[in-house]
Amino acid sequence: MGEPNSRQLCLASLLLFVLIHSCKIAAQNVAVTAKPDIILKGLTTSLAFNCTFEDGAVYSLVSLKVSRALNSETIGQGYEELASVNSFSSSNLVNTSRENLTVSSSFAASGLSFLSLVWHSSDDLWTGTYKCEADFLDLTGHPKQVSNSAYVSGVSHESQMLVDEILSLKEENKVRETEALSYKELLLSFIASWNMKKNQTRDIIFTQSQEFNGSIYLLSRANVFDNTGVAQAICEIYDSKLAEIESNEELEFVQDFMKNNTDLFYFYYIIIGGVNNEGVNGTWVSPDSGLPLDYLNWAPGYPNKDTYAKCLGLWSYVDWKMVNVNCFKESLDWPKKFICERTLQE
Numbered sequence: 279m280g281e282p283n284s285r286q287l288c289l290a291s292l293l294l295f296v297l298i299h300s301c302k303i304a305a306q307n308v309a310v311t312a313k314p315d316i317i318l319k320g321l322t323t324s325l326a327f328n329c330t331f332e333d334g335a336v337y338s339l340v341s342l343k344v345s346r347a348l349n350s351e352t353i354g355q356g357y358e359e360l361a362s363v364n365s366f367s368s369s370n371l372v373n374t375s376r377e378n379l380t381v382s383s384s385f386a387a388s389g390l391s392f393l394s395l396v397w398h399s400s401d402d403l404w405t406g407t408y409k410c411e412a413d414f415l416d417l418t419g420h421p422k423q424v425s426n427s428a429y430v431s432g433v434s435h436e437s438q439m440l441v442d443e444i445l446s447l448k449e450e451n452k453v454r455e456t457e458a459l460s461y462k463e464l465l466l467s468f469i470a471s472w473n474m475k476k477n478q479t480r481d482i483i484f485t486q487s488q489e490f491n492g493s494i495y496l497l498s499r500a501n502v503f504d505n506t507g508v509a510q511a512i513c514e515i516y517d518s519k520l521a522e523i524e525s526n527e528e529l530e531f532v533q534d535f536m537k538n539n540t541d542l543f544y545f546y547y548i549i550i551g552g553v554n555n556e557g558v559n560g561t562w563v564s565p566d567s568g569l570p571l572d573y574l575n576w577a578p579g580y581p582n583k584d585t586y587a588k589c590l591g592l593w594s595y596v597d598w599k600m601v602n603v604n605c606f607k608e609s610l611d612w613p614k615k616f617i618c619e620r621t622l623q624e
């Protein structure tokens with residue numbers, strides 16, 4: 279009827295090897311996992327890999343090896359070996375010359391084998407591609423190799439700036455007490471929970487809206503007093519960007535969402551996506567795409583002539599219409615929150 283499937287092929291090979299071998303359906307497989315798979319320089323303190331080789335059909339495992347691409351730009355051109363274990367070395371000693379790397383392994387000619395690496399130095403953590411290779415002998419005694427890779431990424435430049443800022447905040451205590459409380463609340467929850475699932479952290483940092491026109495809006499719970507670049511970076515970490523308002527309907531939805539989630543006693547500013555690097559006479563553009571914003575719904579008298587007010591916000595005092603605000607410091611009485619927009623996938 280159709281093409282022979284793997285079970286039929288396996289049964290065929292079973293006919294050939296029935297007297298000497300057993301036969302299983304699965305093929306040889308090597309897997310590599312990396313935890314965490316995102317590195318925050320300065321905050322991430324260890325990195326663990328586990329390379330596992332599973333028993334498939336009949337084979338004899340010869341070696342397991344973990345290596346990493348020498349340079350992210352030259353993937354495929356060169357890997358450096360980090361650790362290996364093979365069936366020749368007495369008692370299967372792991373071969374590694376690395377400091378700050380703890381290696382453990384379990385090696386068996388058949389069954390489950392693994393080679394695990396834990397990197398302890400935060401100075402030495404590298405992003406890039408890590409490869410795990412298994413060399414084995416197949417049914418007919420021919421050498422074969424299977425491999426798999428795990429990619430460890432870093433965060434973007436902006437997000438790393440956020441992390442650096444958190445680190446310096448932890449050291450200096452220059453910010454005013456009340457200011458620090460609110461700011462630190464946001465950032466420390468970010469640090470403390472970085473290793474938690476991203477979704478859980480998101481719920482600590484943001485209040486989420488209902489869906490509107492294919493997007494979810496995320497309103498920061500704590501205030502940001504410092505700089506909107508930080509807001510942008512946090513949005514980015516959560517697969518979103520500073521909300522860009524494109525219609526009256528969208529503005530009304532966002533206003534409603536904010537009113538439901540802000541304290542009426544404060545004159546809140548809400549930072550949204552929009553910057554103007556040329557001062558009040560320049561064009562307002564999206565910080566994300568750099569394209570001019572088509573929809574602007576200014577409060578009377580805005581944008582004002584404050585040359586430092588080059589970011590776009592909504593302000594409770596003017597019925598949540600658009601105003602230009604300082605991208606950096608703002609008075610404590612007029613706290614700033616920010617709103618991110620995440621586009622839902624189809």
Ligand SMILES: *[C@@H]1O[C@H](CO)[C@@H](O)[C@H](O)[C@H]1NC(C)=O
Nearest residue numbers: 328329330382390392393394
């Ligand atoms: C690596 O993975 C194997 C298979 O899942 C597991 O038995 C082993 O404990 C893991 N090693 C470490 C160090 O986590």
Ligand SMILES: *[C@@H]1O[C@H](CO)[C@@H](O)[C@H](O)[C@H]1NC(C)=O
Nearest residue numbers: 358359360361362373374375
């Ligand atoms: C041990 O690993 C190094 C590379 O890290 C390699 O040059 C050397 O040949 C290996 N030694 C053995 C016995 O496999």
Ligand SMILES: *[C@@H]1O[C@H](CO)[C@@H](O)[C@H](O)[C@H]1NC(C)=O
Nearest residue numbers: 376377378398399400401402
């Ligand atoms: C090992 O870790 C220590 C402490 O983080 C660091 O000073 C040292 O340079 C590391 N060694 C290597 C070879 O990276």
Ligand SMILES: *[C@@H]1O[C@H](CO)[C@@H](O)[C@H](O)[C@H]1NC(C)=O
Nearest residue numbers: 475476477478480494620622
């Ligand atoms: C995390 O959130 C995303 C977007 O809301 C969702 O698609 C995903 O299923 C969530 N993951 C978990 C583990 O809850």
Ligand SMILES: *[C@@H]1O[C@H](CO)[C@@H](O)[C@H](O)[C@H]1NC(C)=O
Nearest residue numbers: 491492524525526527528529
């Ligand atoms: C809904 O989203 C689309 C695509 O971004 C946009 O073109 C449209 O203007 C939005 N509609 C409203 C009512 O905001």
Ligand SMILES: *[C@@H]1O[C@H](CO)[C@@H](O)[C@H](O)[C@H]1NC(C)=O
Nearest residue numbers: 487488531532534535536538
């Ligand atoms: C705001 O709250 C009202 C009343 O609870 C609710 O009907 C409405 O859907 C909320 N709007 C948004 C955008 O969250």
Ligand SMILES: *[C@@H]1O[C@H](CO)[C@@H](O)[C@H](O)[C@H]1NC(C)=O
Nearest residue numbers: 556557558559560583584585
């Ligand atoms: C904006 O344009 C007006 C009219 O051309 C001009 O008088 C004013 O000085 C400009 N302001 C700035 C900040 O460039």
